[in-house]
Amino acid sequence: MIEINKKEYDWEAGLSLYDIFRMAGYTLKKPSVMVHVNGNVVKRDSWDRFKVEDGSRIELVNLLRGG
């Protein structure tokens, strides 16, 4: 079991962050989001090699234009 923005999902071996984005409903492969796994930032340039472990708490934050 994993958690994406406080909602629970089934875990399976080999889950990538791109699978996580799809599960969370994003249509872009690389959405404009900030990714935290278990409270730590996963930098955008390491998304490709990141593997999601069972029990992970993932938080996705949309980065939206405007300042």
Place this chain on the structure above:
Amino acid sequence: MEKYTENEYITMQNTLHTEKAAGILRKSTVGIAGLGGLGSNAAVALARAGLGKLVLVDFDVVEFSNLNRQVYTLDDIGTLKTDALAGKIRAVNPYVELELITRKITSENCSSFFKGVDVVIEAVDVAAVKGVIIESILTEIDEIPVVAASGIAGYGRNDKMAERRIGRLVLIGDEETEVSEGVPLFSPRVIMAAGMQANAALDLILNRRLK
């Protein structure tokens, strides 16, 4: 123009803000990345609140189109935002220490600008740069929290604006409303978000020290 000494400011802050909180704030530093609608308004709010030092970073000059939401005035057009904002802050309180950095923020230079500050406020416009700032600070500098904003365009119900905390990231905004065709930035909601960011910065500084 009236002149007041630094001691008169200190007495005023101690009287209005309590001696303990005012003392902590005078010894604290907030870094602000981006001096547009969010950053310029947050900076003035923090100067009034009695922060000892502000690190202000922006590469841009003030344009006419900034006047709909940023603190600048007609006489600032064409001058660097760092210099113009310094003028606005010194007109309120000349004793706030200012470090002005007129540079474009990149993943290579970002964390070097903010070493030693207590809190960083992310206040840029472009989404990708927001990501660079948040990532750099949270992964390259220990312990410093980042107060970022996302979803501040348009207007609408005040209770849509929220604060979410994830580790050392404090996120202000509705996380939905992006600047887009027909959804511009309006000053009330931008100033509201800037106020929420400045308020979160005070909370992070004071709650850590007063405990």
